[in-house]
Structure formats: structure tokens, C-alpha cells
Amino acid sequence: MGRMYGPPPDPRQHYAPTGIETEPWIWLACALVGLAIAWTAGTKRPFLFILGSVLALTTPFGAFATTYVWGQFPTIDKAGSLLFYLDGVMTRFWDPSDPAVKLIGVHVGHLWVTAFFDLFVSSFAAMNLQAFLNLVLGWYCAWLLLDELSDDREVSLLLAFPFGMGLHLFRDINWYTIEKSGVYWVPLYAWALVRAYRRGGNWIGIAAAIYVATLFYNFYLGVLCAGIGALALFSRNRSVTFAVAASAVAALPLVGLQVLAMRGDGALGDPETFLTQRAALDTFELWPLRWNRLEAGRALNLVALVLAAAGLARRRNWWIAAVALAFFVLAVGPTHNPAYMLLFEVVPGFWRIAKPETFFHVTWLALLVIAARRLAEARPDRRILALLATLFAVGWIASVRTHPVYPRFTKATELTLSDGWDRALPPKGR
Numbered sequence: 164m165g166r167m168y169g170p171p172p173d174p175r176q177h178y179a180p181t182g183i184e185t186e187p188w189i190w191l192a193c194a195l196v197g198l199a200i201a202w203t204a205g206t207k208r209p210f211l212f213i214l215g216s217v218l219a220l221t222t223p224f225g226a227f228a229t230t231y232v233w234g235q236f237p238t239i240d241k242a243g244s245l246l247f248y249l250d251g252v253m254t255r256f257w258d259p260s261d262p263a264v265k266l267i268g269v270h271v272g273h274l275w276v277t278a279f280f281d282l283f284v285s286s287f288a289a290m291n292l293q294a295f296l297n298l299v300l301g302w303y304c305a306w307l308l309l310d311e312l313s314d315d316r317e318v319s320l321l322l323a324f325p326f327g328m329g330l331h332l333f334r335d336i337n338w339y340t341i342e343k344s345g346v347y348w349v350p351l352y353a354w355a356l357v358r359a360y361r362r363g364g365n366w367i368g369i370a371a372a373i374y375v376a377t378l379f380y381n382f383y384l385g386v387l388c389a390g391i392g393a394l395a396l397f398s399r400n401r402s403v404t405f406a407v408a409a410s411a412v413a414a415l416p417l418v419g420l421q422v423l424a425m426r427g428d429g430a431l432g433d434p435e436t437f438l439t440q441r442a443a444l445d446t447f448e449l450w451p452l453r454w455n456r457l458e459a460g461r462a463l464n465l466v467a468l469v470l471a472a473a474g475l476a477r478r479r480n481w482w483i484a485a486v487a488l489a490f491f492v493l494a495v496g497p498t499h500n501p502a503y504m505l506l507f508e509v510v511p512g513f514w515r516i517a518k519p520e521t522f523f524h525v526t527w528l529a530l531l532v533i534a535a536r537r538l539a540e541a542r543p544d545r546r547i548l549a550l551l552a553t554l555f556a557v558g559w560i561a562s563v564r565t566h567p568v569y570p571r572f573t574k575a576t577e578l579t580l581s582d583g584w585d586r587a588l589p590p591k592g593r
Contacts, residue, residue, distance in 0.1 A: 168456055168568045169338040170238055179231040179572040181223055193222040206317050213302045224295060227572050229288040234337040234570035237578060244340040245286060246580040248274045259423035269420045272380035273342035287575050294336045300347035302327025308350040311357050312532050315539035317548055322535040324555055325464035326528055330457055330563045337570040346524050348377040352388040356395050356403055363402035367409055374410035378417050383521050394486055434514035438497055441517035446496030455520035461562040471530040474537030487529035494523035
């Protein structure tokens with residue numbers, strides 16, 4: 164029996180007949196359409212270039228996105244998210260006494276994205292499309308940040324690829340709720356803060372608006388962005404300080420609602436349970452090196468790591484390296500980690516962090532910024548970049564596309580939200 168990377172399959176799950184051995188012409192058509200979009204767009208139109216590239220690499224997603232579920236189904240997370248969406252929980256987020264809000268939290272922005280796509284396709288297909296969009300935006304928003312800090316469009320496109328198309332995101336798409344793969348908010352907020360640092364003015368308000376949207380989409384991502392904002396204060400830049408302060412003030416209503424949802428009758432869990440039974444398990448493991456059970460050699464781009472290591476010697480990268488280190492210390496979790504436990508004791512609500520491995524997204528992003536800067540300094544010609552792009556694509560196919568966690572298509576299963584589901588929730592310990 165192979166290693167378990169996620170929950171065991173539900174007995175109601177059935178794979179769809181979408182393999183290359185059964186649908187070779189569909190695979191070829193999807194790949195060619197994606198490549199044609201990327202080729203036509205070129206690097207001068209990065210969003211379309213990324214869209215076409217993701218479409219080609221995820222073949223045959225484009226052909227079956229509205230027919231089957233992308234990833235394992237039903238799983239507790241994905242089925243539950245779909246059922247609560249159909250129950251309309253996103254329209255009740257302002258009511259912290261609602262049992263579904265207490266379970267999920269007020270961060271239901273991702274369900275509004277689903278609702279938008281649901282205007283055109285079925286509900287499960289809407290989540291498929293959001294998953295695909297998360298990959299495109301992850302790559303694109305990482306490109307925005309890398310391009311801003313390295314000032315090289317093509318190098319940034321290349322080095323943003325491992326962030327938006329990493330193995331971790333495909334594992335999340337395969338088993339878990341849709342917002343977990345929406346990590347594009349992290350580089351987007353960091354980019355807005357860099358713009359505020361350099362340009363001030365409207366970027367202060369833009370950064371605050373992005374932060375509120377991030378928090379509404381997913382509180383975990385909001386915590387990551389809050390950490391980035393806190394470290395950005397060390398820049399001692401007036402505009403950055405205003406941007407971070409505006410972000411904090413604008414977030415107060417959502418934070419207040421979440422605090423209320425975590426209290427009173429029906430509140431879920433308690434600090435000790437979250438710490439010992441959840442946070443201690445989902446971490447970045449130091450030996451063997453694994454990012455939340457995924458082999459680091461396959462979850463991370465090795466060429467990018469080498470470039471980042473070379474860039475660490477550059478003095479201008481030291482602050483970014485410090486950001487990478489700070490988040491890495493948190494990513495290893497609470498076990499024998501006084502820094503993590505200090506935040507656990509001091510920061511209100513920090514106990515609800517059940518997956519410290521999420522912090523590594525910022526570490527990985529920071530390392531990719533350093534790698535992009537180092538490669539941009541070398542001023543590689545187009546042939547070298549084309550060679551590296553080919554190496555990245557081949558490496559991605561070998562390490563990500565062939566990994567057991569890469570999502571396959573499964574048939575949609577009719578499900579209903581059980582009556583009295585809220586009475587089955589475990590009581591709050593304290």
C-alpha cells in the first residue's frame with residue numbers, strides 16, 4: 164500500500180473515463196488550444212500567456228470542466244463546502260450565531276466566487292472553474308510581485324511559475340475546500356505594499372481593499388498577509404505604515420464577526436485541541452523534508468532553490484531572506500518551537516491556526532523573489548530562458564503531473580445536508 168497523502172477515498176467515489184488512453188484526441192486538442200493561446204499572447208500579454216500555459220499543462224481540464232468533478236469527490240471538505248454553498252451560508256456570514264458560520268467562519272468570499280460561476284454552469288463545475296482560476300491567478304499575481312522587485316518581465320514569468328503551479332495547490336484541489344488553493348492573495352497584497360512604498364497615494368487604499376478581500380476570502384491567507392504587513396512596518400516608510408494601518412482598520416468588522424463566531428454556544432473546538440491534535444500535525448517537516456506530507460523535492464522547484472541560494476549572498480536580498488526565515492520558523496509548527504508558542508500565547512485567536520504549514524507559502528514566495536532577482540542580474544538571453552522554461556515544464560510534468568495527489572476527474576454524486584448536522588458537532592472545550 165502506498166503512502167497516504169490525504170483522506171481515503173469515499174466508497175461512493177467513481178473515476179470518470181477521461182484518461183489519455185480513452186480520449187487521446189481530446190487531450191491533444193486541449194493541449195494545442197492552450198499552447199496556441201500562450202504562443203499568440205507571448206510574454207507581452209502575461210495574463211493570456213499564463214492562461215494558455217495552465218490550460219495546456221492541465222490537459223484535459225478544458226474539455227471536462229463542466230462535466231465531471233476535478234479531484235476526489237465526495238470528500239468531507241469538498242462535499243461539505245458544496246452543500247453549505249447550496250444552503251446559502253455566504254448570505255448569512257454577518258450572523259455569528261448561525262451554526263454554519265460558526266463551523267466555517269465568516270470568511271466565505273470564495274463561495275461568492277462560486278456563486279458567480281454558478282450563473283453559467285452547474286455548482287460543482289463552478290468550483291472546478293474557480294480551482295483553475297486560482298492556478299492562473301497564483302502564477303499571475305506572483306509575476307506581478309516578482310516583476311516589481313526584479314524588473315525583468317520574462318525572468319519573473321518563469322520564476323512565478325513554481326508558486327502558481329506547485330504540487331501543494333494541486334493536492335488542495337484534489338481533496339480540500341476551494342479557497343485553500345487561492346494563494347494568489349498573498350503575492351497580490353505584497354505587491355500592493357511594494358507599490359505603496361514606491362508610489363504612495365492611491366496604493367494605500369488599494370492595499371487596504373485587497374487585504375479586506377483576502378480576509379473575506381480566507382482567514383488563513385489574511386493571517387499570512389497580516390504577517391507580511393507587520394514585517395513591512397520595519398521599512399519605516401510612511402505610505403507603507405498608512406497602508407498597513409488602513410488594512411487593519413478596514414478589517415475590524417470582519418475580525419469582530421469572527422471573534423463572535425468563535426464564542427458562545429456551538430463554538431467549535433478549543434485552544435489545546437487545535438494545538439495538539441491539529442497544528443502539531445500539519446507542518447513543514449524538517450526530516451525528512453516534507454511540506455505537509457508532500458516530498459519537498461517534488462513540492463518545490465529545485466532550480467529555483469539553487470538560484471535563491473545564490474541570491475542569498477546579495478545584500479539587497481537580506482530583508483526578503485529575513486521574511487522567508489520568519490515564516491519558515493512558524494511553518495514548522497508548535498513542537499519544540501518557542502517562537503510559535505509565543506504567538507500562540509500572545510496573539511488573540513492564533514490558537515485557531517490548525518495548519519502551520521500554510522506559513523510556508525510566504526517563505527516559498529520570498530525565495531522565488533530572491534531567485535528572480537539573481538537570475539535577472541545575470542541578464543540571460545532568450546535562448547537560456549527558453550531552455551530554462553523547457554526544463555521547468557519537463558520538471559513539472561515529472562514531479563507534479565505524475566504525482567499521486569494530482570487531481571483526476573470523478574463523477575458528481577448527489578448529496579444532501581443531513582438534518583440536525585449542527586447537533587453532531589463536537590462541543591467547545593473551554
